[in-house]
Every structure is written in structure tokens, then in C-alpha cells.
Amino acid sequence: xxxxxxxxxxxxxxxxxxxxxxxxxxxxxxxxxxxxxxxxxxxxxxxxxxxxxxxxxxxxxxxxxxxxxxxxxxxxxxxxxxxxxxxxxxxxxxxxxxxxxxxxxxxxxxxxxxxxxxxxxxxxxxxxxxxxxxxxxxxxxxxxxxxxxxxxxxxxxxxxxxxxxxxxxxxxxxxxxxxxxxxxxxxxxxxxxxxxxxxxxxxxxxxxxxxxxxxxxxxxxxxxxxxxxxxxxxxxxxxxxxxxxxxxxxxxxxxxxxxxxxxxxxxxxxxxxxxxxxxxxxxxxxxxxxxxxxxxxxxxxxxxxxxxxxxxxx
Amino acid sequence: xxxxxxxxxxxxxxxxxxxxxxxxxxxxxxxxxxxxxxxxxxxxxxxxxxxxxxxxxxxxxxxxxxxxxxxxxxxxxxxxxxxxxxxxxxxxxxxxxxxxxxxxxxxxxxxxxxxxxxxxxxxxxxxxxxxxxxxxxxxxxxxxxxxxxxxxxxxxxxxxxxxxxxxxxxxxxxxxxxxxxxxxxxxxxxxxxxxxxxxxxxxxxxxxxxxxxxxxxxxxxxxxxxxxxxxxxxxxxxxxxxxxxxxxxxxxxxxxxxxxxxxxxxxxxxxxxxxxxxxxxxxxxxxxxxxxxxxxxxxxxxxxxxxxxxxxxx
Numbered sequence: 001x002x003x004x005x006x007x008x009x010x011x012x013x014x015x016x017x018x019x020x021x022x023x024x025x026x027x028x029x030x031x032x033x034x035x036x037x038x039x040x041x042x043x044x045x046x047x048x049x050x051x052x053x054x055x056x057x058x059x060x061x062x063x064x065x066x067x068x069x070x071x072x073x074x075x076x077x078x079x080x081x082x083x084x085x086x087x088x089x090x091x092x093x094x095x096x097x098x099x100x101x102x103x104x105x106x107x108x109x110x111x112x113x114x115x116x117x118x119x120x121x122x123x124x125x126x127x128x129x130x131x132x133x134x135x136x137x138x139x140x141x142x143x144x145x146x147x148x149x150x151x152x153x154x155x156x157x158x159x160x161x162x163x164x165x166x167x168x169x170x171x172x173x174x175x176x177x178x179x180x181x182x183x184x185x186x187x188x189x190x191x192x193x194x195x196x197x198x199x200x201x202x203x204x205x206x207x208x209x210x211x212x213x214x215x216x217x218x219x220x221x222x223x224x225x226x227x228x229x230x231x232x233x234x235x236x237x238x239x240x241x242x243x244x245x246x247x248x249x250x251x252x253x254x255x256x257x258x259x260x261x262x263x264x265x266x267x268x269x270x271x272x273x274x275x276x277x278x279x280x281x282x283x284x285x286x287x288x289x290x291x292x293x294x295x296x297x298x299x300x301x302x303x304x305x306x307x308x309x310x311x312x313x314x
Numbered sequence: 315x316x317x318x319x320x321x322x323x324x325x326x327x328x329x330x331x332x333x334x335x336x337x338x339x340x341x342x343x344x345x346x347x348x349x350x351x352x353x354x355x356x357x358x359x360x361x362x363x364x365x366x367x368x369x370x371x372x373x374x375x376x377x378x379x380x381x382x383x384x385x386x387x388x389x390x391x392x393x394x395x396x397x398x399x400x401x402x403x404x405x406x407x408x409x410x411x412x413x414x415x416x417x418x419x420x421x422x423x424x425x426x427x428x429x430x431x432x433x434x435x436x437x438x439x440x441x442x443x444x445x446x447x448x449x450x451x452x453x454x455x456x457x458x459x460x461x462x463x464x465x466x467x468x469x470x471x472x473x474x475x476x477x478x479x480x481x482x483x484x485x486x487x488x489x490x491x492x493x494x495x496x497x498x499x500x501x502x503x504x505x506x507x508x509x510x511x512x513x514x515x516x517x518x519x520x521x522x523x524x525x526x527x528x529x530x531x532x533x534x535x536x537x538x539x540x541x542x543x544x545x546x547x548x549x550x551x552x553x554x555x556x557x558x559x560x561x562x563x564x565x566x567x568x569x570x571x572x573x574x575x576x577x578x579x580x581x582x583x584x585x586x587x588x589x590x591x592x593x594x595x596x597x598x599x600x601x602x603x604x605x606x607x608x609x610x611x612x613x614x615x616x617x618x619x620x621x622x623x624x625x626x627x628x
Binding site: 245 | 363406457471472473474475477478479480481482483485486487489490495496499500503504505506508511515518519527554558559560
């Protein structure tokens with residue numbers, strides 16, 4: 001890994017005029033990575049900008065120091081992008097042009113001449129912290145703020161199994177750089193919009209259990225989504241709700257995409273049930289703990305189908 | 315602090331036959347501290363036991379290694395106890411007998427010949443980690459599990475402002491000792507009993523806003539508490555719910571203790587409103603960010619009283 005980091009550092013120091021690509025539906029890790037790298041490159045007098053399909057309201061603070069620069073793109077770098085498909089609307093412009101790919105996903109399909117991928121890193125920002133040390137970047141408070149946000153986002157504030165001792169030590173070093181972690185944590189993890197709260201209420205009101213309470217299913221119908229005016233932002237995160245209930249080993253959320261077409265998100269205790277295999281029954285897939293599929297039918301029919309499958313598994 | 319740690323370490327190594335006192339309504343920090351210290355003392359061939367008013371179901375795993383020992387008490391140590399009053403039912407037996415008080419609260423009122431208090435520590439368990447180094451304790455997996463649980467409990471899994479760089483580095487060292495942190499985090503932070511979920515639903519259904527959405531008030535009536543059969547365990551933590559709503563600067567929860575007697579918990583953005591001063595209007599007190607009071611009246615009356623006060627403050 002050290003060798004790879006050195007190569008990536010040399011590359012970044014040798015080139016200029018950077019477009020830094022983030023993935024579509026950007027989260028704190030890809031945006032934190034983008035704005036941190038942008039600021040780091042500018043420390044060396046280079047021109048750089050972040051290319052993103054969106055900058056969600058709650059992440060605007062990451063872009064605070066990155067005033068616009070105009071220049072002709074020479075070098076394209078991607079951060080936290082596992083596959084060019086995930087560039088979304090930017091794929092057309094940037095597909096095939098990535099010179100350096102920096103990522104932490106276990107499977108990375110980006111075809112680039114230079115790749116710096118560390119799947120042991122909790123987050124792309126944890127990897128960037130190592131890369132910055134190799135480059136001799138001064139980790140200022142704005143850079144540390146970006147990196148901390150990425151790490152906190154991907155680890156659920158150090159809750160998930162991707163949190164390693166190195167992750168925690170990196171976060172400690174970032175706090176030493178002056179990050180206002182409590183404010184970031186409050187905004188990311190302890191703040192709900194009244195809409196999101198209402199959405200959760202409505203979803204919980206549809207909750208039904210089966211298999212002696214070991215499976216729970218809930219739904220966000222089109223009607224609910226329209227009435228509350230909630231978008232993808234608010235719908236993020238709801239997939240984990242049913243699995244949080246004590247005793248639930250398979251938690252299922254249905255999200256009606258079109259009339260009688262449901263996007264199904266399954267979260268499972270992978271020691272008991274493989275969520276990917278469960279979803280494969282319905283033509284879907286994913287990971288052992290989190291997977292998805294799509295099913296057509298009325299809400300009652302789809303719930304019944306999933307509950308029958310869950311009872312067979314448990 | 316180093317000097318104090320050395321004195322406490324010498325004391326613990328020099329004495330024997332320990333009763334280790336935890337505070338009433340025990341949480342992960344006092345219990346984690348108790349069982350960690352018990353295991354540490356036994357490493358040196360000493361007799362020790364933990365004295366607690368209760369061992370909540372979700373913390374039973376902390377006591378896993380502590381088989382019963384019978385002996386005459388010689389030495390009494392308290393952990394995470396800020397005041398003898400907080401010993402609850404054990405105050406009668408142990409009041410005035412504490413030989414060593416180990417604590418991390420800013421204000422500690424325990425009268426003991428030897429006190430080891432570090433208010434810079436996020437948690438009592440963070441302080442114990444330093445003390446164990448001074449004693450030469452081998453931090454085994456069970457001890458690390460207890461210490462990690464205490465730190466995670468008191469910092470909200472590293473979310474709150476008491477999380478210092480040292481806190482994160484201590485947690486990293488504990489992970490190195492083999493703690494199954496993801497399982498502990500899931501149990502502590504991502505698990506809700508169906509009852510607790512129902513309780514939250516009912517509380518949210520009573521939510522009312524004032525001061526342009528900057529104050530939110532919700533209530534758990536006696537009727538709700540009885541119908542759901544919820545106790546103090548489930549009612550823990552609900553105080554923070556309204557303040558989590560975006561835009562809310564004062565979040566208030568009313569808990570009906572007796573008919574028309576409400577325990578009021580106030581959580582505030584202390585940069586705008588001092589919760590302690592707010593509660594002082596009603597004869598209560600506390601901290602700038604979290605305070606409480608008690609008010610008599612019908613639910614409607616009490617809500618109206620609080621909302622009027624909130625509108626004056628904001």
C-alpha cells in the first residue's frame with residue numbers, strides 16, 4: 001500500500017488543472033474527499049475543482065473554502081467512485097478520462113492508468129489522510145473538517161464494523177487539527193427534518209411483523225411520499241428502520257416507485273439469513289447484510305410474498 | 315493528574331477485599347467501570363465484587379467474567395459516583411465508608427480520603443484505562459469490552475462534545491484488545507424494543523411547535539406509560555427527541571409522574587437559550603444544554619405555560 005500511496009502522491013504533485021469527480025447521489029465521503037483533495041492541491045499552487053451532480057444542503061459547509069477557479073481541464077481524478085457508471089450525469093463527459101482513481105471499495109471497476117484503492121479503509125477520507133501525509137499536505141482545519149465528515153458518514157459515527165483502530169486514530173488526529181466534531185455529528189446524526197420525522201411516523205404505522213417478530217416489514221407508499229413531498233434525501237436511511245427493532249433479524253422496507261411497483265430494501269442479521277440470497281429469489285441481489293430487489297403487485301400482495309419467504313428462511 | 319493516578323494505583327495494589335460501588339439507575343459507564351475494575355483487581359489475586367442496585371438486561375454481558383466471591387468487605391471504592399446520594403439503596407450500607415473515589419464528573423461531592431477525579435475524561439472508563447496502565451493491568455478482552463462500553467455509552471458512540479482525541483485513541487487501543495465493538499454498538503445504539511418504538515410514536519403524536527418551529531413540546535402521559543407498560547429504562551433517552559428536529563432550539567418533554575404532575579426535561583441550543591435559567595423560572599435547574607423542573611397542572615396548562623416562556627426566550 002505504501003508503494004501505491006507514493007505513486008499517487010507523486011502523480012498528484014506532478015500534474016495540474018484537476019477536475020475531481022465524485023459519485024452521483026453524493027454523500028459525505030465522496031464530497032468530503034473531493035473538497036479535501038481540492039484544497040490540498042491548491043496548497044501546492046495547483047488549479048483544481050470538484051465536479052459533482054449535486055451538493056445537498058447539509059453538505060454545503062464542505063465547499064466553504066473552494067471558491068471557483070476557471071481553467072482548462074488537464075487531469076481527471078475520481079474519489080470514492082467504484083465504477084464509472086456511478087458518475088451519473090457526469091459519465092458522458094468524463095467516462096474513459098480518469099487518470100487517477102482513489103477509492104476504498106472492495107470491488108473497484110474503474111479503468112484508470114493509476115489506481116490507489118485501499119479496501120481496509122473505512123472511508124475514502126481515511127485513505128486520503130494517508131495520501132496527504134505522503135504528499136506533505138498541511139492538514140488545515142477546513143481539510144480536516146472534510147476528512148472527518150467523510151469518515152463519520154461512512155462509519156455511522158464510528159458505529160459500524162468498518163471502524164478500525166486506525167479509523168479512530170485518524171479521527172483523533174483530525175480533532176487535533178481543530179475540527180468542530182460535535183457540530184458535524186449533531187447535523188449528520190442527531191437532526192431530523194420535521195418532514196423526515198413525519199415520514200418515519202407514517203412508515204412505522206404500516207409496520208407488520210411475522211415469524212414470531214423476527215421479520216418486520218414497513219412501506220412508504222406513493223401516496224405518503226407525495227403527501228409529505230419527500231424526495232430521495234429523506235428516503236435515504238429509512239431502509240435500516242425495521243432492522244433496528246429488538247428481535248428483528250430481517251427488516252424490510254418497501255418503497256413504491258410507480259403504482260404497484262415496489263423497490264424492496266432488505267437488511268438482515270447475516271449470521272442467520274443472507275439478504276443477497278433472500279433478494280435473489282425475487283431477481284435482486286446485494287450483500288449478505290444489505291440487499292434489494294423490485295417486485296410488482298399490490299402492497300398487500302408484495303408484503304404477503306415477502307413474509308412467506310421470510311418465514312421459510314427463519 | 316499523573317501523581318493522583320499513581321496514588322490511586324498504589325492504593326488499589328496495597329489493599330484487598332473490595333466492594334466496588336456503582337451509582338443507582340446504573341448505565342454502561344458505571345457498570346463497565348465496576349466490572350473492569352473487579353476483573354483488574356482479581357488479576358492481582360485480590361477478592362473483589364461489584365455492588366449495584368440493578369443490572370439492566372442490556373448490560374448483563376459486562377458481568378460475564380465476574381463469578382461470585384464471598385468475603386468480608388475491607389475496602390470500598392466507588393466508580394462514576396458524583397455524590398453519595400446517587401448510591402440509591404446502597405447509601406445506607408456504604409455511606410461514609412468510601413476509601414477511594416474514582417470519577418470523571420466536573421463536580422464530585424463524595425467525601426473520601428483518596429479521590430481520583432479527572433473531569434477531562436469523557437467517561438469514568440476512559441479514566442480507568444489510564445489508571446490500569448499505571449497499575450500494570452493486562453487489558454484482556456473482557457476488561458476492554460467493559461471499558462469500551464463505558465466510553466461508548468457516555469459519548470453517544472463518540473458523537474458528543476466530551477469526545478476528545480484521547481477518547482478516540484483510547485477506544486482504538488481497546489479495539490486492538492479484541493473488543494467486538496460493532497455488536498456492542500448495535501445493541502446500545504441501533505436497537506429499540508417494540509415497546510420503546512411504540513412509546514416514541516405516541517410521544518411524537520403529541521408534538522406541538524411554537525416560536526416559528528424553534529420550540530417543540532411533547533409528552534408521555536400516565537395513560538400512555540401504563541398502556542404500554544414502559545418503565546424508567548424505556549423512558550431514558552426520550553428527553554432528547556424534540557431537540558433532534560431540525561430548527562428546534564428548545565426541545566421539551568413532559569413526563570406525567572402523578573396525575574397532573576409533570577416532570578419537565580428541557581434540551582436547548584445553549585448558544586441561544588440557557589436551559590438551566592429557563593427551568594429556574596419553574597423552580598428547577600441543571601446545565602446550560604440540559605435541565606429540568608416539575609410543574610403541576612393539566613397537560614394543556616403546562617404546555618401553554620412552557621410555550622409562553624419559550625416564546626419569551628427566543
